[in-house]
Each structure stands twice: as structure tokens, then as C-alpha cells.
Amino acid sequence: MSLLTDDQKMLRETAAQVMATEGSIARQLRRLRDSGSEDGFDRALWTQFGELGLAGICIPEAHGGMGLGATEAALVLEEVGRNLTPSPFLTTAVAAVRALDGSAQAEKWFPGILAGETVAALAIDEGRRHAPEQVAMRAERQGNGFVLNGTKQFVVHGASADLILVAARTAGAPGESDGLTLFAVARDAAGVGVENVTLADASKAARLTFDKVALDGDAVVGEVDGGWGPLSRALGAGRAGAAAELVGVAAGASAMTLDYLKQRKQFGKLIGEFQALQHRAAHLFGEIEIARAAAFKAAELLDAGDGEAERMVSVAKAKAASVGALAVQEGVQMHGGIGMTDEHDIGFYVKRAAVLGELFGDARYHRARVAQLSGY
Numbered sequence: 001m002s003l004l005t006d007d008q009k010m011l012r013e014t015a016a017q018v019m020a021t022e023g024s025i026a027r028q029l030r031r032l033r034d035s036g037s038e039d040g041f042d043r044a045l046w047t048q049f050g051e052l053g054l055a056g057i058c059i060p061e062a063h064g065g066m067g068l069g070a071t072e073a074a075l076v077l078e079e080v081g082r083n084l085t086p087s088p089f090l091t092t093a094v095a096a097v098r099a100l101d102g103s104a105q106a107e108k109w110f111p112g113i114l115a116g117e118t119v120a121a122l123a124i125d126e127g128r129r130h131a132p133e134q135v136a137m138r139a140e141r142q143g144n145g146f147v148l149n150g151t152k153q154f155v156v157h158g159a160s161a162d163l164i165l166v167a168a169r170t171a172g173a174p175g176e177s178d179g180l181t182l183f184a185v186a187r188d189a190a191g192v193g194v195e196n197v198t199l200a201d202a203s204k205a206a207r208l209t210f211d212k213v214a215l216d217g218d219a220v221v222g223e224v225d226g227g228w229g230p231l232s233r234a235l236g237a238g239r240a241g242a243a244a245e246l247v248g249v250a251a252g253a254s255a256m257t258l259d260y261l262k263q264r265k266q267f268g269k270l271i272g273e274f275q276a277l278q279h280r281a282a283h284l285f286g287e288i289e290i291a292r293a294a295a296f297k298a299a300e301l302l303d304a305g306d307g308e309a310e311r312m313v314s315v316a317k318a319k320a321a322s323v324g325a326l327a328v329q330e331g332v333q334m335h336g337g338i339g340m341t342d343e344h345d346i347g348f349y350v351k352r353a354a355v356l357g358e359l360f361g362d363a364r365y366h367r368a369r370v371a372q373l374s375g376y
Contacts, residue, residue: 146215
């Protein structure tokens with residue numbers, strides 16, 4: 001990225017330093033996995049995100065945050081991906097903040113997020129695949145409030161969250177965007193059941209059940225039946241952020257692989273001298289640059305409020321997911337036998353690319369969405 005402002009360059013350098021040291025694989029991911037962490041991330045590191053201002057990167061200045069946008073979040077997330085740093089940054093500081101911004105709930109939850117103390121989760125999907133329009137969970141009116149009944153799954157950080165943003169249907173039928181309402185639910189609310197699940201990359205997600213969960217009317221984020229607005233903002237920011245993080249995963253795997261090509265010898269030569277591997281490495285470099293350009297273009301359009309942002313976000317997520325998969329596959333193959341062992345870190349990139357590729361919609365979902373938004 002050569003067109004960054006001085007402030008953006010400083011932000012990227014800060015993020016790179018923190019993730020490469022405090023957020024490194026040895027210090028975070030491998031340690032957390034091997035110790036059986038219930039959170040899947042280090043709360044002390046999340047507090048450090050708050051101290052550095054990173055947790056409040058997208059929170060408006062009026063609420064004490066940095067008041068920055070998707071572009072700056074993408075700079076941080078690329079470094080998160082490059083170092084596989086486990087944190088609730090994407091779901092909390094990016095996606096949830098965008099949903100809460102401008103709502104009455106912001107005053108309640110922003111201070112904790114700013115401090116790196118509060119963790120937020122998005123409870124949207126109910127089936128096997130990401131499909132926000134297919135929400136069937138009901139929220140029935142009761143007095144001045146609502147009662148939630150239903151289930152959600154693949155809720156990232158759902159068991160560790162203080163705040164769960166729940167999409168439920170107050171009108172209409174599954175398949176319709178109208179009639180959805182977004183609710184801010186405390187995880188310890190009566191009737192909320194949590195099953196904490198470990199994903200392939202050692203991160204945590206939850207299956208949630210809502211059994212007669214009673215909420216006051218002020219739990220609504222935005223307007224009743226108008227939840228598609230804040231939900232779309234959260235998903236747009238989350239998808240663009242996931243694309244940027246996937247670029248970082250691809251770049252980190254590629255850098256590790258290139259370093260190995262410069263060290264490993266076969267038949268008396270460095271394997272990086274073999275033309276076939278050089279061609280594959282060059283191809284991967286080009287693909288990562290294309291994915292990075294798409295991710296930052298999506299972030300730029302989101303920040304500008306451009307009408308093309310929605311389509312470009314899906315372009316970026318689809319491309320980044322595909323390139324992430326390519327990068328980790330090439331990494332394992334070029335590492336050879338050691339790439340299949342747990343002692344080498346390249347395997348962690350494989351697992352993270354797989355999980356992150358599914359988050360907020362996989363490559364197939366977003367290719368279909370690009371086609372639909374293009375009029376096909």
C-alpha cells in the first residue's frame with residue numbers, strides 16, 4: 001500500500017510490531033491451543049488492544065474512540081492475519097461497533113469495548129451455511145419488550161462474549177430481509193444456553209439456544225422490523241475485515257514458504273533455485289497482490305459510502321478466500337513432509353484460512369452475491 005497517509009503508516013507499523021511480538025504464534029495461538037483455553041484468545045492482549053486504542057479504532061471520537069474507518073481496520077487485520085493473532089478484534093471492534101453505531105446501545109457498550117474489556121459476538125446463522133436473510137428465529141412481543149426463542153450456531157466468541165447481537169424475526173418469513181430486528185442481549189441473560197465449540201484453527205465458536213429470553217424494548221438496536229440496516233453495516237464491515245485478514249494469512253504463509261525455499265536443499269541445491277517452484281511462488285505473489293488490492297478497495301468504498309461498496313466487499317471476500325486457500329496449499333506442498341507436522345507453524349495457516357474463509361460467507365456465497373448484485 002503506497003498511498004497510505006502518514007497516520008495510516010504509523011498505525012500499520014504499530015499493529016505489525018504488536019502482532020509480531022505480543023501476538024506471535026508461539027506466544028498466543030500455540031500456547032492457547034495447548035493449554036486448552038476456553039476463550040481461544042488472551043484477554044490480557046485484548047486489554048492491550050484497548051490501551052493502544054486499537055479496540056476503539058472504529059468507535060466515533062464523540063464516544064472516545066479513534067473515529068477511523070474500514071481502511072484503517074484493514075491495516076490492523078492484515079497484520080492480525082499475518083501473525084495468526086487470536087483476538088475478538090474483527091467481531092467486536094469492527095463488526096459489532098458498526099452495528100451499534102448511532103443506536104441507543106452505543107452508550108452502554110462502547111466504553112467496555114474501548115477499554116478492551118468487553119467482547120461482542122454476532123448471532124446470525126441458524127443453518128449449515130451463512131444465510132442472514134434466512135433467519136427464522138422469532139422474537140414475540142411481550143408487554144413493552146420481546147421474548148426470544150430459537151437457536152443460533154457458529155457464533156464466534158459466543159461463549160466468551162459479554163454482548164450478543166442477535167438477529168431475530170419480528171415479522172415476515174425466512175428469505176425476506178424485511179421484518180428482521182437486531183437485539184443486544186447480555187450473554188448471562190436468563191434463558192440463554194451456550195455450547196462452546198473448538199473450531200479447526202483452535203478458535204472458539206458457540207451454539208446458542210434462547211429459551212423464553214425476555215428483553216426490554218430498549219434492547220432493540222435500531223428500529224423494530226428494521227434490523228437489516230444495522231445488520232448489513234456489521235456484515236459489510238465484517239466481510240471486508242475478514243478479506244483483509246485473509247490477505248494477511250496468505251502473506252504470512254507465503255513469507256514463511258519463501259524463507260523455507262531459501263534454506264532447504266535438495267540434490268545439492270537450494271530448492272528455491274528450481275524454476276518450477278519459482279514460477280509457483282511468483283504466481284502466488286501476484287494473486288496475493290490482487291487480493292490485497294480488492295480488500296483495500298472494498299474498505300475504501302465502505303468508508304466513502306459508495307453504492308458499489310456492497311458488491312466490492314463480496315469481490316474482496318471471494319478473492320481473498322480463494323487466494324488464502326492457494327497460499328496455504330502451496331505452503332504445505334513446498335515445505336514437503338515437515339509441512340504436515342504439528343511442530344511446524346505452516347499448518348496453523350492452513351486451519352485459519354479454512355475457518356476464516358467460511359466466516360460471513362465463503363467464496364461460493366460471495367461469487368453468487370456478486371452475480372446477483374451485477375444483475376445476473
